[in-house]
Amino acid sequence: MNPDLSPLADALREADADGYLLDASSEESDQLYLSGFDAPDPFVTLYTPDGTHLLVSGLEYGRATEESSADSVARLSEYGYQERVAEYGRTEGTHRVVAAFLDDRGVASVAAPERFPLGTADDLREQGVAVEVLDEDVVTEIRAVKTDEEIDHVHAAQRANEAAMRAAEDLLEAATVEDGVLYHDGEELTSERVKEEIEVTLLRHGCALDETIVAYGADAAGPHNRGSGPLRADETIVIDIFPRDKATKYHGDMTRTFVKGEANEEIRRRYDDTYDAFEAALDAVEPGATGKEVHDAVCDLYEDRGYDTLRSDPSAETGFIHSTGHGIGLDVHEQPSVSPDGGELKPGHVVTIEPGLYDPDVGGIRIEDLVVVTEDGYENLTNYPIRLELE
Incomplete structure (x- = not known):
């Protein structure tokens, strides 16, 4: 489909953020649009001016690799998902995995849409990741x-x-x-x-x-x-x-x-x-x-x-x-x-x-x-x- 995502890159520069983060299933239309991946359970999409990257479960990894429009796809297991969940519980453990995924890509700050999950944002901040809500819903405007x-x-x-x-x-x-x-x-x-x-x-x-x-x-x-x-x-x-x-x-x-x-x-x-x-x-x-x-x-x-x-x-x-x-x-x-x-x-x-x-x-x-x-x-x-x- 190759949409023009340059307005999103511009918004990140203005917000002084390294990337744009989504944590949702593909029922959220911005997630489907940005990732090009249709999945019923929530997954993570990171957009940076250099590319789009997904973090998905092992169940969805093969399909995401074949079907998504992302430049790269990573598994939760690559970041010690089971060990982190065992130590911190499912919610916090998952968010620690997301923080490790971001760190692996040199992302210390992210912008997010207004409806980004509050729990994810709070846990990422505790892990030292800056999370800022964009004033404008840029992806929705691009989709128009x-x-x-x-x-x-x-x-x-x-x-x-x-x-x-x-x-x-x-x-x-x-x-x-x-x-x-x-x-x-x-x-x-x-x-x-x-x-x-x-x-x-x-x-x-x-x-x-x-x-x-x-x-x-x-x-x-x-x-x-x-x-x-x-x-x-x-x-x-x-x-x-x-x-x-x-x-x-x-x-x-x-x-x-x-x-x-x-x-x-x-x-x-x-x-x-x-x-x-x-x-x-x-x-x-x-x-x-x-x-x-x-x-x-x-x-x-x-x-x-x-x-x-x-x-x-x-x-x-x-x-x-x-x-x-x-x-x-x-x-x-x-x-x-x-x-x-x-x-x-x-x-x-x-x-x-x-x-x-x-x-x-x-x-x-x-x-x-x-x-x-x-x-x-x-x-x-x-x-x-x-x-x-x-x-």
Whole structure:
């Protein structure tokens, strides 16, 4: 993947630190990114301007040697792990091993992220290693600018996402309506049943997710309400899918809003206004623009058409009550932000554009695509139709 880590080297110089240290499993995205190694248990990654070095258990040594992007991989046993644990206990013994690993590489001071384990930091300091928390989350900022390979990974996850959305839409379209309730194969069609179809489809495309959103009516008026129970006709159904590719660990993200049957005039008006807000946001996306400017374009349109936004009323409970978007990659929510405090957008930033309107009396409406900022604008990584009514 070969990301540009020079900002991290610059941050170490400014902090007068010899290296940057992580102690976490690969579930921590910065750890996965910096080490290139996927492991369920915590391990140590040391970055210095001269290279990246891992300290892992004997169990993971062979795999780390073959699969990681590190310049070197060491075993715990090389630093007397069993003897130190026998003498000091597992926790302190492990930390003494880490201190010896650092000393072996001439590292007397390290910088660490804000969420670095406190116990590790305290024990390293007792062993004479200086540990300083960086003011800025440098690796997260580096991760925000995607390489071409990373963009391909996100695009692949989004293609799986599109297949899952198609499966959900087909299920809704095939449903019949009895007394206002949707039925499929003689049973009530529930939010849970649609989620199951989404998850099965994603698995077939090499992706998975812990949860998704299929919310209708008043439930859909809560932007993160996951939804439950039987689905009904003539009401908005918000489907928001954000899968993770099981191989690459990169995410996709997409939202569509459907009405099975006929949308009333108010739903249709709000949907059209949201689509216009979506287009206004896309028109504002370009390198050098800020996430704030993109967000303001959405707020301008909504406010001009009479809706509350959090910009016009920070206590608003209906209308446009969230930010316009967020970065996506190894985390489903990461930098950059497309929000009131969103900074400059740069080529390689991958962001969601997802304006929406919410009112329990009407339902929720949200449209979301995933785009990458390019040298002269943006490329939409989503290839899925936007439509409201399903027959």
